[in-house]
Amino acid sequence: MDRRDTIKSLLLGSLAGGALLTGCQPGEQSAEQPATPDTPGSDSYGRTPAEKERDAELMSETFFTETEIVTMAALCDIILPADENSGSATDAGVPEFIEFIAKDIPEHQLPLRGGMMWLNHRANRMFGAEFTACTAEQQKQLLDEIAHPDEEAPELQQGVVF
Structure with missing residues (x-):
């Protein structure tokens, strides 16, 4: 390789590298790429409008009573x-996640509520x-039984079963 070829390679490499780096910089999006309203990490990322509506409906409801939530929290904190x-x-x-699942999948409601009732009755x-x-x-003794x-x-x- 002679001096001329070396200089051409250096120049072309520098130009290509610069174009690549500036083309990948974050910044304003062009008209060709509209901004995505839902971003990763948001509650509705990747959700369809119907799913967003269902989530909003579920979040507006409550299933467990305040006492049941306190019992569930105590039980969860013993486990983890x-x-x-x-x-x-x-x-x-x-x-809160268990509450959401109980509302989303009603088949879980009776076993969860019944299990907490059993736990309180046994206590x-x-x-x-x-x-x-x-x-x-005492809580640990009761849970060790089951x-x-x-x-x-x-x-x-x-x-x-609970």
Whole structure:
């Protein structure tokens, strides 16, 4: 390769690299590429108008009572507690997600509500208090009863299923 070919290669490489870099810069979008109203990370990204309408309808409804939400949050935080590296299930919005799923898929409503009723009934029979009013040790004792299906008693069947 002689000096002339080297200079041509350097010039063409510089021009091509510059054109490539400026062509990929973020900035105003041209008329050919209209702005996308829903961006990644937004609640409605990738949703059709019908899906957005359904989501809005579901979000406007409530299924669980305030007491049930508190019970669900306590249960979720026992299963997934906060630690030094991450937040709890409640911090991640798990109770709200369960509420959304219960509204979106009605078949889950009876098992979820029934399971929480069973949990409170069992806590009342064992400790004389609702599940959320029990101590952490009492809550763990109750959940340990139903966590191991091999050791279940007939009166624990509904709790095991929950």
